Amino acid sequence: MSQAEVPSRRTVLRGALAAGALTAAPGAAHAAESRAPYRNPLVEQRADPHITRHTDGRYYFTASVPEYDRIILRSSRTLGGLSTAAETVIWTRHTTGDMAAHIWAPELHRIGGKWYIYFAAAPADDIWKIRIWVLENQDSDPLRGSWTERGQLTTAWDTFSLDAHTFTHRGDRYLVWAQHEPGLDNNTGLFLSRMAGPLTLTGPQIRLSTPEYDWERVGFKVNEGAAVIKRNGRVFMTYSASATDANYCMGLLTADARSDLMDPASWAKSPEPVFVSSEETGQYGPGHNSFTVAEDGRTDVLVYHARPYRDITGDPLHDPNRHTRVQRFGWRPDGTPDFGVPVRS
Template sequence: MRRIAVRLLMAVLVGLAACLAGPAPAAQAAVPDSPAVTYTNPVAEKRADPHIFKHTDGYYYFTATVPEYDRIVLRRATTIQGLSTAQEVTIWTKHTSGVMGAHIWAPEIHFIDGKWYVYFAAGATNDIWAIRMYVLEGTGSNPLTATWTEKGQIKTTWESFSLDATTFVVNGVRYLAWAQRNPAEDNNTSLFLAKMANPWTITGTPAELSQPTLSWETIGFKVNEGPAVIQHGGKVFMTYSASATDANYCLGMLTASASADLTNPASWSKSSQPVFKSSDATSQYGPGHNSFTVSEDGRSDILVYHDRSYKDISGDPLNDPNRRTRVQKLYWKADGTPDFGIPVADGVTPQRFSSYNFADRFIRHWEYRARVEANVSPLADSQFRVVPGLAGSGTVSLESANFPGYYLRHKNFEVRLEKNDGTAQFASDATFSRRAGLADSAGVSYESYNFPGRYIRHYNYLLYVQALSTATDRADATYYAQ
């Protein structure tokens, strides 16, 4: 009995101590590995098929197709945004006669074994559609001032229409992927892959990974082209462009295990639907021919692509010069696959906001009510542009990525997504002061403009603007920008 009494007394004392100490601290999510990065689009006007390469020297190198189809240009800057205004240098010009004399397309720049290489496609002066793949080699630390020599044509199985060479390494093996017309098929181009003997020579029999057979791959032209590769979580993802180069242009994706035999077509699976396509909501059309790079801090993957800001094109799309280079952050789903979202509107790129105390939940709108939720689909429901506050300087408003002109605003202290009606009341309700996170200064909290002391917080996973008094309240009002 004496032992039982002692145990009861100890339990009472522990409980009393807990009460005196106050409530337990709110659960805390880890600071995200990939914090928010933002850019302003477009990065470069009249530059199609963009390729951005981040080198170990701290510079981003940018090349793309120019609308005159007559030369290869390079820019460099220490930031992605800096490429917008960086000096552009012509490193090579088309031949005046013969091969490499027409249709200079889709250059890519790579650094391999201490030298620079540019892969590009070109026609001939006597046959502009005799498109083949060629390689330049550059010697020197800065490719804008390097000495460039022609290494010649990349030879493949057939002498047929071929273009869009890209190179990548998986498990120490270098590969070349490209698009080519298979004479045995009734289409324009399919995707091929081969190992490389050196930066301008393939080895072994090329594997045909994909041909255009799905409805969204065959609009206007039957096309699989512009392969680009990104690796994540033990998987290899190869995006490619499909259909004609108008508003129907879009991205598909192939997936393989990094440990598989990549030269075996059976190792790859194809997406049944486009992973990235035109958006009427954001007025972005024909997104395609992408590449991938990384953010300045190396912690976010960045999607690089071209599109147009209008749908209707007069004449042949190849003669329309207004494809422009754009960038936006690439996100990753819980299953390790990429989530491209939609081509975002021109201007500043959007961010996502994860809950401080529920790491897998993001602010999103659902039927115009704001909430926090995991596994958000579509991604754009959880993306918001942080723009200057509608009601006053030094403040911000949160504009929906997929409903431009709609903002998070409070009404009866509930946070909703509504269209800006132009009134002073709406502007005030949709304006917030951005504060350091109340539960973690690495995060962010949003204080109401017209009700100071009230913050956006989640309660039962719905968003409200409320006054805060407890540690839990402050945790519920803290978010991480991603």
């Protein structure tokens, strides 16, 4: 794939960055303070965070590191404990060939009695030829045992693709990911497929969303980093949009839990972002989220990254200070999520 097809994120951001255009309304921060019983940032300089709570009650954490060269894991009995938990490097990039650059956005999932990590990587000689790759571990503890490279997860097109997220619904396993669709004037849209197993897609691969609103197209035309939570008879899919600076924000897709998720018409897209930068709390570019629950097993927790400042020198991808943050969130009377604003540090 040529750089003409997918503009490199290393290029100068196109157009005005609309400083201040996507910020939470003044006063919103006060209502959000009660959502923040955790230390923030939870883990510094860890972007694209993914936290899963296993059936044994332990939390497992992984994320992108600023060097984009390795995959790390932490584990703790409590969410707050992830801040000081030992960090283990479970895999390191290749020095040549495939999986040698841009090791991005790992996600850890337990499937069929094994652990899997889905992540993005590029070859050493073509660092923007980013694709989805998979690691597997048969040990009951992902911090032990050995991680085996299971190869590239193949999608319908051999184009820029990343941010794989898997979930189950009504007995079927699905994968949602971000990819550049040939012929479209964007960087990435969101695509959905059923899975035949943890390593294989099956059946049609449908487009769920493409950047269409102005707030999804600032700097780059991006939909990426999807995450799914099911509540109140609906399937909610968050995603992130625009460049990875202060304009980065979260959007939302919603489907009825009884509907056919593989029918694009089942999904409704919110016309406004649902989680944005906040001048009042001093947190910018919130996004690439995941979901977990608090120690009580019931309270929903939003996991995301953000920076504690707006202005960035150079390419935002080279600025290391996207920090992992967590905060509780609630639900509106109509059953939709209320993420509030990024809480203060």
